[in-house]
Amino acid sequence: MHAPGDNEQALLKNDIHIQATYRLTEALVASEKKMRRRIELLSEIVFETDWEGRLTFLNQVWYAALGWELNGSLGSLLASFAISEDQPILQRALGFAGDTCGRPEVRFQRRDGGIVSMELSVAALEEGGAVGTLHDVTQQRAAQAELAKLSLVASFTDNLVVIADRQGRVEWVNDAFIRKTGYSSAEVVGRKPGELLQGPKSDPVTIATIRQLLHEGRSFQCEILNYTKSREKYWVAVHISPIFDAKGEVERYVSIQTDITELRRTQYDLKAAKEAAESASDAKTQFLATISHEMRTPLNVILGSVELVHAELTPVEFPAYLKRIDDNAETLLRLISDLLDVSKIEAGQFEWERIAFPLRPHISQALASVAERAAAKGLSFQVDIASGLPERIFGDPARLRQIVMNLAENAVKFTDAGFVAVALAEDFALPGQARFRITVTDSGAGISAASLPYVFDRFFQGDGSTTRRKGGAGLGLAIVKCLVDALGGKVEVESTRGSGARFDVLMPLDPDTTIEPAVPSPALASTPQAPRGIRILVAEDHDSNYAILERHLTNNGYSVRRAENGRLAVEFADLDRYDLILMDLEMPEMDGLEATRLIRLHEEQAGRPKSPIIALTAHALMGYREKCLQSGCTGYLAKPVRKDLLLATVAAALAASPEPGLPG
Incomplete structure (x- = not known):
């Protein structure tokens, strides 16, 4: 108790x-x-099963993900909710719970008939059964499939393709990207493209715009300068588009880049060419205005003097006014020659020759007229040809004369007081190369630093005030530069405003070591009087031109007949034999070349000796001389024809012809 x-x-x-x-x-x-x-x-399905695999617990995500009621699902086999093909996978995973079974992927049937892919994670319970989670990977697998599809398509394009996640980190690049940038796939995956591809010349405004639009999830296009792994610059046109998931949120970005480096370069070249063309157009407009003035001035003097000769001059005054006409005609001819030279240079049709000629006399003759103009202005004109230069050289005497005269005339034109000096000397600056130097120095206005780089440009004349005061077309120095370059030399200029100018021309020196007697030029030698009876046919449609030719020939003793066109020239040559024919090439009804061919044909058919035919033409481009010779002409004279050259050429042709003066 x-x-x-x-x-x-x-x-x-x-x-x-x-x-x-x-x-x-x-x-x-x-x-x-x-x-x-x-x-x-949790965002995942959490479940628990008994030892038979029947559900004993489910969280609410089960209903949200699959649509099956929780109460109706508890007690059912978990495997019964999987599609039939995947049920064995699920049962094996539950049977091996706790052992190494990985994280298998199982497809479940939604109540509405849809299929959802779930990643299974499972562990065994001590009392039997299992506990685990089901993670919905449907969107992930769809995205991976989409990525694979995009990758497959992108792998076959030459465009650079980049696929990036929502943070802008690279997930995949195609082979074209790898080839262009030099980066491997491993080097770019996980990185943001800008970290690798953009550099100091990439536009910061464009970069900021790209970042802002990516943040906003918007499609956009732009052009940007990128860099390869080796830091080589290239331009791309970029099109970036976001890819959205089922919730409407950005899942990844696809960037398609087109290499436009060559297009950019072409655009730059086109822009530069356009600007150059506009500049050239402006220069040519100014040039044409200047040329118009330069041509009209001597024409005005010529026409005015002719009117005075006709109207009011006394015979005593004739010589002075005729001298003015002659001087201005020479000025006009020199201007036209310069224009033709520029045209031939631009067309690549300049003619060259290589002959032996005496150097000192040739230069002295070329500078004689320049010395006169210098003296008229009160200038000191100095010419120094070094004694060490050879007496004769090989080259193109006409072009050398043109170079020296253009430089000297330019110096005289721009010198108002003081001196102009021309010097020729050997140049030993480069061992093993024989050269000579042409130096033209003056004390004139000089050239500004801004104008100095352009003094050899065509159509460039400095400021307008100089052009108005000094005149000229601005072609002389441009022609000098082209000629010197073509002859294998070089030209340089030194000048400061107000301190004069110095032009240096370096030319290859090719001495002629043969000894030949001096022969006067046919054009400069005295004209021989013709033997009486020599008949000349002049085919010329222009009345004034014929009148001048007829006067020169008849004053020297020749007999002259006129044919106003090529058809008449052929007809007259068939009816009678002439010792020589002067054939204008541009005539009505039949031109001179066709007439010459027919005369040669008729001479051959009739067995007559061939009369010398000298072509008269205003054509000055390369190739026309060859056309004349191919048609059968034996000589060639370019208009305007000076009297001395005309008579010398006629005399030489007659001398080479058999038996002049005899009837055929």
């Missing part, structure tokens, strides 16, 4: 035990509720 105190103590202990158990139970319940709340907050 227990004492009363023992019973009370036992009851107290029992009560304490009950309270402790109650509190523990409450704690367990609270802990379980807390755990369940946490489980409900």
Whole structure:
């Protein structure tokens, strides 16, 4: 029998035990509720099964993901919710729970008939059964499939293709990208393209725009300068488009880049060419205005002097005005010659020759007229040809004369007081290369630093005030530069404004070591009187031109007959034999070339000796002389024809012809 105190103590202990158990139970319940709340907050399905694989627990994500009611699902086999093909995979995973079974992917049937791919993670329970999670990977797999599809398509294009995640980090690049940039796939995956491809010349405004539009999830296009791995610059036209997931959120970006480096270069070249063309057009407009002035000025003097000769001048005044006509005609002819030279240079039709000629007399004769103009301005004109230069050289005497005269005339034109000096000397700057130097120095106005780089440009004349004061077409120095370059030399200029100018021409020196007697030029020698009875047929449709030719020839003892066109020239040549025929090439009814061919044909058919035929033409481009010779002409004279050259050419042709003056 227990004492009363023992019973009370036992009851107290029992009560304490009950309270402790109650509190523990409450704690367990609270802990379980807390755990369940946490489980409900997960984005994955959490499940528990018994040893048969029947569901004993599911969180609310089950319903959200698959649409099946929780109460209706509990007690059912988990495998029954998988599609039939994947049920064995799920059952094996539950059977091997806790062992190494990986994270298999199982497709589940949604209540609405859709299919959802779930990644399974499972662990065994001690009391039997299993607990695990199902992670929805449907969108991930769809995205991977889309990426694979995009990658397949992109791999066959020459465009550079980059696929990046929503943060802009590269997931994939195609082979074209790898070839162009020099980066391997491993080097770019996980990096942002700008970290590798952009450099100091990439436009920061474009870069900022790209970042802003990526942040906003918008499609856009732009052009940007990028850099390869070796830091070579290239231009791309970029088109970036976002790809959205089922929720409408950006999932990744696809960037298609077209290499437009060559297009950019072409655009730059076209822009430069356009600007150059516009500049050239402006220069030519100014040039044409200047040329118009330069041509009209001597024409005005010529026409005005002719009117005075006709109207009111006394015989005593005739010589002075005729001299003005002659001087201005020479000025006009020189201007036209310069224009033709520029035309021939631009067309690549300049004619060159290489003959031996005496250097000193040639230069002295070329500078004689320039010395007269210098004296008229009160300038000291000095010419120094070094004694060490050879007496005769090989080259093109006409072009050398043109170079020296253009430089000297330019110096005289721009020098109002002081001197102009021309010097020729050997140049020994380069061992083993024989050269001579032409130096033209003056004390004139000089050339400004801004104009100095352009003095040899065609149509460039400096400021307009100089052009108005000094005149000229601005072609002389441009022609010098072209001629010197073509002859294998070089020309340089030194000048400062107000301190005169110095032009240096370096030319190859090719001495002629043979000794030949000096022979006067036929054009400069005294014109011999023709033997009486020499008959010349002049085919010329222009009355004034014929009148001048007829006067020059008859004054020198020749008998002249005129044919007003090519048809008459052929007819007259058939009826009678002429010792020489002067054939204008541009005539009505039949031109000179056709007439020459017919005359040669008729001479051959009749067995007659060939009469010399000298072509008269205003054509000055290369190739026309050859056309004349191919048609049967024996000589060629370019208009305007000077008297001395005309008579010398006629005399030379007659001398080479058998038995002039005898009837055929």
